[in-house]
Amino acid sequence: MYVLRRLPSLIATLLAVSIxxxxxxxxxxxxxxxxILGAENATPEAIAAVRAELSxxxxxxxxxxxxxxxxxxxxxxxxxxxxxxVSQAIVERLPVTAEIGLLAIVIALAIAIPVGMLSxxxxxxxxxxxxxxxxFGLLAVPNFxxxxxxxxxxxxxxxxxPATGWVNFTDxxxxxxxxxxxxxxxxxxxxxxxxxxxxxxxxIATLQQDFVTMARVKGVSNRRILFRxxxxxxxxxxxxxxxxxxxxxxxGSVVIETLFAVPGVGRLLLEAVLVRDLLMVQGVALVxxxxxxxxxxxxxxxxxxLDPRISHGRSAARV
Amino acid sequence: xxxxxxxGRANEPLxxxxxxxxxxxxxxxxxxxxxxxxxxxxxxxxxGIVGESGSGKTVLSRSIMNLLPKANTIREGSVRFExxxxxxxxxxxxxxxxxxxxxxxxxxxxxxxxxxxKIGEQIxxxxxIHLNEKGKVAKAHAVELLKSVGIPAAERRLxxxxxxxxxxxxxxxTIAIALACSPKLLVAxxxxxxxxxxxxxxxxxxxESQQTQRNMGLxxxxxxxxxxxxxxDEIAVMYAGRVVERxxxxxxxxxxxxxYTEGLLRSIPRLHQPSHSRLQAIPGRPPDxxxxxxxxxxxxxxxxxxxxxxxETPVLAPHAAGHEAACHFPVGTTAGQEALARNVAAGRxxxxxxxxSTVLATAGAA
Numbered sequence: 001m002y003v004l005r006r007l008p009s010l011i012a013t014l015l016a017v018s019i020x021x022x023x024x025x026x027x028x029x030x031x032x033x034x035x036i037l038g039a040e041n042a043t044p045e046a047i048a049a050v051r052a053e054l055s056x057x058x059x060x061x062x063x064x065x066x067x068x069x070x071x072x073x074x075x076x077x078x079x080x081x082x083x084x085x086v087s088q089a090i091v092e093r094l095p096v097t098a099e100i101g102l103l104a105i106v107i108a109l110a111i112a113i114p115v116g117m118l119s120x121x122x123x124x125x126x127x128x129x130x131x132x133x134x135x136f137g138l139l140a141v142p143n144f145x146x147x148x149x150x151x152x153x154x155x156x157x158x159x160x161x162p163a164t165g166w167v168n169f170t171d172x173x174x175x176x177x178x179x180x181x182x183x184x185x186x187x188x189x190x191x192x193x194x195x196x197x198x199x200x201x202x203x204i205a206t207l208q209q210d211f212v213t214m215a216r217v218k219g220v221s222n223r224r225i226l227f228r229x230x231x232x233x234x235x236x237x238x239x240x241x242x243x244x245x246x247x248x249x250x251x252g253s254v255v256i257e258t259l260f261a262v263p264g265v266g267r268l269l270l271e272a273v274l275v276r277d278l279l280m281v282q283g284v285a286l287v288x289x290x291x292x293x294x295x296x297x298x299x300x301x302x303x304x305x306l307d308p309r310i311s312h313g314r315s316a317a318r319v
Numbered sequence: 320x321x322x323x324x325x326x327g328r329a330n331e332p333l334x335x336x337x338x339x340x341x342x343x344x345x346x347x348x349x350x351x352x353x354x355x356x357x358x359x360x361x362x363x364x365x366x367g368i369v370g371e372s373g374s375g376k377t378v379l380s381r382s383i384m385n386l387l388p389k390a391n392t393i394r395e396g397s398v399r400f401e402x403x404x405x406x407x408x409x410x411x412x413x414x415x416x417x418x419x420x421x422x423x424x425x426x427x428x429x430x431x432x433x434x435x436x437k438i439g440e441q442i443x444x445x446x447x448i449h450l451n452e453k454g455k456v457a458k459a460h461a462v463e464l465l466k467s468v469g470i471p472a473a474e475r476r477l478x479x480x481x482x483x484x485x486x487x488x489x490x491x492x493t494i495a496i497a498l499a500c501s502p503k504l505l506v507a508x509x510x511x512x513x514x515x516x517x518x519x520x521x522x523x524x525x526x527e528s529q530q531t532q533r534n535m536g537l538x539x540x541x542x543x544x545x546x547x548x549x550x551x552d553e554i555a556v557m558y559a560g561r562v563v564e565r566x567x568x569x570x571x572x573x574x575x576x577x578x579y580t581e582g583l584l585r586s587i588p589r590l591h592q593p594s595h596s597r598l599q600a601i602p603g604r605p606p607d608x609x610x611x612x613x614x615x616x617x618x619x620x621x622x623x624x625x626x627x628x629x630x631e632t633p634v635l636a637p638h639a640a641g642h643e644a645a646c647h648f649p650v651g652t653t654a655g656q657e658a659l660a661r662n663v664a665a666g667r668x669x670x671x672x673x674x675x676s677t678v679l680a681t682a683g684a685a
Contacts, residue, residue: 124390209430210425210427210430210431211430211431211432211434213386213425214423214425214431214432214433214496215433216417217384217386217417217418217421217423217497218417218418218422218444218445218448218496219413219414219415219416219417219418219419219445219448219449220414220418220444220445220448221414222410229433229436232435233433233434306435308434308435308480308482309434309480309482
């Protein structure tokens with residue numbers, strides 16, 4: 001099966017990702033022990049004691065194995081600062097970021113697919129030009145600018161959505177959605193522009209294919225040609241890029257979550273970096289990296305559903 | 320319907336193209352891809368349209384089928400299908416004719432089938448649109464169609480994707496799709512060009528047998544005279560967007576009148592020639608259709624070219640029953656022989672193309 005064939009490469013990637021995450025955080029300048037103790041308590045003896053307690057003096061490979069072994073059992077250690085288990089902090093914060101990110105992708109696709117198709121169908125016309133220049137404009141605006149503008153319009157002027165804060169889904173689903181909407185929209189705008197451009201380009205190419213001519217000659221309506229014949233073959237790069245862009249969404253969430261005062265992993269990571277909460281940074285970075293790899297693995301699998309030539313790739317060689 | 324009306328319908332051609340022009344407005348200028356073509360196809364008859372790439376034959380087929388984009392396209396003349404004028408029809412009206420009454424088979428079966436849709440779905444689609452067949456009925460019909468085009472294990476094929484089939488099988492599938500709603504006219508644009516030689520014949524035989532069974536009009540567009548030689552009732556030779564010679568197949572092969580047709584015939588390899596004899600190619604290339612030179616567009620490549628050919632564009636003139644050619648000095652006529660002899664004696668044609676005496680020896684041999 002296709003999924004099983006791809007599994008070894010997934011495991012190898014995850015391993016590499018965990019090593020890189022570990023190395024990057026461990027090689028950061030500054031002594032975590034100093035940070036934990038604070039300047040006034042940092043006597044050489046106290047520092048040595050903390051370093052011993054945290055096994056900071058062990059060689060890097062030993063520390064890595066120790067860390068990854070615990071991580072596999074779900075134990076990422078405790079925050080130096082709050083003494084809260086890292087895993088617990090992540091479990092609390094991850095759903096928030098996931099919800100905002102997912103909502104952002106859904107909004108971006110829901111707008112980009114019809115708009116991109118329209119742009120391709122009307123290629124070269126005024127409609128297409130307006131869509132294209134709007135997309136470029138939106139691409140050029142950084143997401144924190146978009147966020148501030150959205151807060152100004154929807155929270156300050158119209159007063160229909162909250163400017164900051166977060167309500168858990170389990171507490172109040174409607175309020176939860178309201179608090180997620182502006183952060184998600186801020187992340188969605190740039191994605192939407194990317195998706196629109198991408199789909200337009202691929203769709204224009206698809207519409208010139210012989211099989212589209214064949215469909216027309218069968219008497220198929222334009223709407224059906226666009227949605228049933230052309231959309232799927234045009235969406236391969238859209239899907240790939242949507243997967244890759246999950247990275248941009250996670251990166252953007254660091255800024256956006258801080259701006260909207262939303263308790264997600266982005267903000268957690270930022271706070272941990274600022275106080276050099278080493279184990280917290282490692283844990284969050286690992287979870288983010290793993291999510292990214294898993295999302296793109298899933299995209300790969302989705303590919304084979306979208307394009308039957310991939311899953312049959314090997315057997316088709318006989319033709 | 321009265322008897323006389325019925326009579327009228329029976330005599331009326333299936334497809335009548337009259338002085339069709341199709342120009343494209345491009346940044347380089349107006350491209351005269353089809354420049355005044357008249358054709359006629361009767362029920363149950365085959366018309367072969369022959370020409371090299373760039374002669375406008377593919378644009379002609381798209382123009383007849385009303386498939387060209389409206390933007391930047393200038394289209395004049397008329398295309399009547401069973402008396403109905405197609406050139407003024409909107410896409411919405413065309414959709415009731417496309418697939419149901421007129422169908423098309425394209426050159427490359429690799430690209431003319433949707434790569435991500437199962438074969439079965441691609442066949443039943445038009446059954447649903449035009450015959451309102453759905454579900455099991457449509458599926459049974461699709462199996463029947465696949466069987467009729469010679470696809471083994473038809474039931475299994477319905478669930479397969481195009482890439483799981485060989486090139487020949489794929490072209491059979493596109494033919495099955497085209498024939499699904501029993502069209503009255505089938506336009507096959509280079510239906511065998513992308514296929515292996517061994518498969519080409521099978522596909523042509525299939526088209527011929529389906530045409531006979533269904534009493535369907537068939538247009539075969541090809542660059543290869545050999546493809547239509549034994550199959551077409553009539554052949555139109557296209558050059559630079561025009562029909563330069565038109566004749567019943569037998570007549571064309573026996574008494575071709577246009578030097579371009581002569582060139583095409585000579586470029587077919589022949590078994591009776593000794594091994595390693597050089598294939599006669601037509602020198603040069605087709606003219607640029609943006610700014611075609613004055614006079615006969617073939618003159619720069621023509622062995623017979625005289626001064627008149629460089630200034631006056633020849634029009635189709637009758638030579639025999641149903642045989643027309645557009646040439647001032649037709650092949651096989653006294654005028655033509657004299658023109659060729661003059662050019663050979665001068666060592667060059669009026670257009671400046673060098674000639675040698677071997678041309679004279681082979682002239683008329685084809």
